[in-house]
Amino acid sequence: MTRCRSLFILMAFAGACAAGAQPGPPARQVYTTEHRFLVKLLSAPGAPRLEQYFTVRLGVYDGHDPKRRLTDYQLDVAAGMAHGLAEGFAHGMQSEPHVELRDGVAIVSGLLFSMSGEWTIRVTVHQGGEEGTASFQLPCCAQ
Numbered sequence: 001m002t003r004c005r006s007l008f009i010l011m012a013f014a015g016a017c018a019a020g021a022q023p024g025p026p027a028r029q030v031y032t033t034e035h036r037f038l039v040k041l042l043s044a045p046g047a048p049r050l051e052q053y054f055t056v057r058l059g060v061y062d063g064h065d066p067k068r069r070l071t072d073y074q075l076d077v078a079a080g081m082a083h084g085l086a087e088g089f090a091h092g093m094q095s096e097p098h099v100e101l102r103d104g105v106a107i108v109s110g111l112l113f114s115m116s117g118e119w120t121i122r123v124t125v126h127q128g129g130e131e132g133t134a135s136f137q138l139p140c141c142a143q
Contacts, residue, residue, distance in 0.1 A: 032132025050141035071104035
């Protein structure tokens, strides 16, 4: 029987945490803590290549009106591998992601995965004195 051990482990299907269920594909949209914001993974490589830089595009939406894309926010992005930790990363990336906002879309470049396995991209949204954190799982790596 599998157990969901952390709010940072996100599945695309609600039943993925049931006994004997297989994890679904990585989530493409995730609500932040307390549902303040909805973060959508607009584009990402299917499987990032090992030791090669890549870029993802994120959209941030009002958590109470998920059709309304926000444009006046700031974003902090970190990535790492948990290796079974319930919270935090056992190790992070060796590079620093760069975030550029264009017309309400966050373009996050400079991501680089240094080893194969499941990586977590953690996004913290800051807007109008509020903040919320969401996480996406990305598997690594295509050879």
